[in-house]
Amino acid sequence: MTFKCNCTGWPLVAGFAASVLAWPGFAAALTLDQALRLAENNAPSLTAQDQKIQAASSAAIPAGELPDPKLVLGLQNYPVGGPDRWSVDQDFMTMQMVGYRQEMPNADKRKARIEVADAAIERAAAERRVERLKVRQATALAWISGYSVERKEALFRDLFKENRLLSETVRAQIAGGRAQPADAVTPKQEAARLAEQQDNLTLERTQARAALKRWIGTAANDKPEGGLPVWPVDASTFNHQLQHHPELAAFAPMTREAQARVQEAVSEKKSDWSWEVDYQHRGREFGDMVSVQFSWDLPLFPETRQNPKIAARQAEVSQLQAEREALSREHTEQLENQLADYQRLDRAVRRTEESLVPLAREKVDLSLASYRAGQGDLNAVVNARRELIEARLKQIDMEEQRALTAARLHFAYGETSL
Incomplete structure (x- = not known):
């Protein structure tokens, strides 16, 4: 007996499976930790830094040879x-x-060349730590932005449901003679306005995914999942860690390399x-x-050969010291500004949660109750709903800004040992 397989249905099955996986409930999810791991594995800039370390290590092998x-x-x-x-x-x-x-070559010159090469390896490793910090921070910022867009999208789905309920209420009021027929247009106008606001989310989502895709590739198309990260923000800890910031720490091997070049220039007198x-x-x-x-x-x-070279190398050491001091002051300013901004945003989030949103919701409920009782105006209900929408969107924005500021602080001064 021979069997004949009719495979014409397999493309339909495959297409159905793909469409099922494309549904929101089946879409791949991306947590912040997963995004950070992918960034460290896929970021081209980190690969470039690894190659730079390899190049410095290879260049150090013949440094002290004849x-x-x-x-x-x-x-x-x-x-x-x-x-x-x-x-x-x-x-x-x-x-x-x-x-x-x-x-x-004289012994001092060979020794100085070895020190230059060893410092170059340390400098490349320090620069990689700086780049790793930047990659992790940028990835976290992009993920937080994308997650906030999804929160707004979920909010708009709820708002459309509420608008349909308002439309039903208006029709009931018109049928009971407690509202004008023209009121039936208002919920439709509100739905159109909501749709217009929702369209802006498409742009925000595209921008957030593009920023994240720079670091993790196509996995940025997955839906952010989890919650906004909560990192401790402690001013005393950050101030203590300030001088250990990778960008400042990188000046140590850079200075050692410059000092070794001074010694190499001095050795030319021998x-x-x-x-x-x-x-x-x-x-x-x-x-x-x-x-x-x-x-x-x-x-x-x-006076015309070795000494000018020595002076030039010594000036480079002084330049690095001045640059480090300038960068230290810049980070001090940034830290103070970001801490103050975080405190402002934290107060704004609490105020929005505790008063602005509840009061706006209460105003909507009272306006709607008055309208259903035939004692209120539909415009009052619509205006109250707009205030609630603005308050809820503002709440998401404030929480996003607070999380972004916390991320900048955390990755700049909380992960300095990485």
């Missing part, structure tokens, strides 16, 4: 006049030479030397010879 030796070939005392001219073996002074030459061994071959009737020679650099004019 220069490559030189092979010396030559023809010495070649006659161009007299009876033996143009001959390489008739004149006893003509020699075919092969030699070996090795340059010997003579480098070289040695050479040559073997000279002459004609058969003449004996071959061996020569040994040494040479030294003579730094006789330091």
Whole structure:
């Protein structure tokens, strides 16, 4: 017996499965922790920093080694006049030479080069920590923005439901003779206004996903899930950690590298030397010879050669010290401003939760009750609902801004050991 499989239905099954997975209830979710892990694994800037560390490590291997030796070939005392001219073996002074030459930088210079290379590795590692902090912070900010958009989207779904209930109330009032037929248009106008506001969320969602996609790739299309992160915000802790900020900590290896370059410039005041061994071959009737020679650099004019280089390297050290102090003051200013902004936003969130939103909701309930009793105006109900919508949207915005400020503080001064 033969079996024949009719597979024409499989594309339909696959399409149905894909459509099911595309439903909101089946959409892939993305938590903040997952986004941070993906960013550390996928961010191209971190890959670039890893390669920079690898490059510095490879460059450090030959830092203290001697220069490559030189092979010396030559023809010495070649006659161009007299009876033996143009001959390489008739004149006893003509020699075919092969030699070996090795340059010997002074010990201080080799030591300084090793220190420069080691400091370069430390500097590359410090720069990677800075970049990691920036990647994690930017990822968190983008995720928080995307999560807040989803909260607003859920709010608008509730608002549309409430608007449909208002429309039913208005129709009941018109049927009972307690409202004008023109009132039936008002809920429709409100629905259109809500739809217009909702359209702005599409732009905000696209912008948030684009920002997140920069760090984690296509996973940014997944729906943010969880809740707004809650990080402790303690001024004393942040002030203590300020000087350990990765951007400030990076100045330590940068300064060591600059100081090592100063020592390398100073070492040029000491003579480098070289040695050479040559073997000279002459004609058969003449004996071959061996020569040994040494040479030294003579730094006789330091005022116009070595000293200006030393001064330039010392100026670079002073420049780094001044830049670190300037950056430290900048971070101090940023920290104080962000702490003050966080406190303001925290008070605004509590005020919105405890008074603005409850009072706006109470106003809607009272206005609607009066309207149902035939004692109120529909415009009062609509205006009260608009105030409630604005208060609820403001609440989400304030909570988002507070979370964004907390993220900036946390990743700048709470993760300095990472």
